[in-house]
Amino acid sequence: MRLDFNLTSNIENNVLVIKTEGYINNDGGEKISKEFEEHFTKGINKVLIDIKSSKVINSIGISYLIEIIEKLNEKNGSLYFCNMDSTIEKTFNIMGLFQFAKKVDSVNEIE
């Protein structure tokens, strides 16, 4: 299992796609947030986080995702997730994230 955190990103159809690898803890959340900010300040307001290679996550890391949702909401943007395993999906459900973020299969589903 890969635990040290890394991410890659690209823009597809005006959507910032962030692929994470490893443990989404405080440091991981901060890195996601930093990557988001860099593109958000340039006008990107749709973000997809592909979480396939992150099997371990904690609520501190997720608190950064809540911060991203808050900023996107202010600009009529949206946060999407794809490739979640069932545990992470359940965690997000308990926290109520899907009231403000969406689950998709791929970037192609985002209009």
Place this chain on the structure above:
Amino acid sequence: MDKRIKLEIKLPLVKDIELVAIEGLELMGRHLQIAEEKIGEARILITEGIINAIEHSENTTPFIDVHFIMNIDALVIIITDYGKGFDPSSVENPEIDKKLSSNYKRGWGLKLMREMSDEFKIDSSEKGTKITITKNLR
């Protein structure tokens, strides 16, 4: 033959030390051929429990104690810190819409542990806090 297996570890108060406990959990789960989905949920319980114990307890010892007792039916997780204790009833239940407009977006650990577990108990005093979590594995 008793199929119950145990792990008892003292974890130093070191960043990301919860990963050591998770490694132990996964080895135990593989040994007993527990479904990955159940181990995944146990991973969240352990992560949140250890983070809470380290971050909020103001521990008076340089370690916390973590015990796992697992058989094919259930996992019992006991996490003990030796900090200042707390009153669980004083902890606000977090809600996403309130967190969105709040500067403090953390504080989800107890909610996740309560809702992801099958039994959840907190014993807390000024000498420390012991949380006992039971997760059914079938």
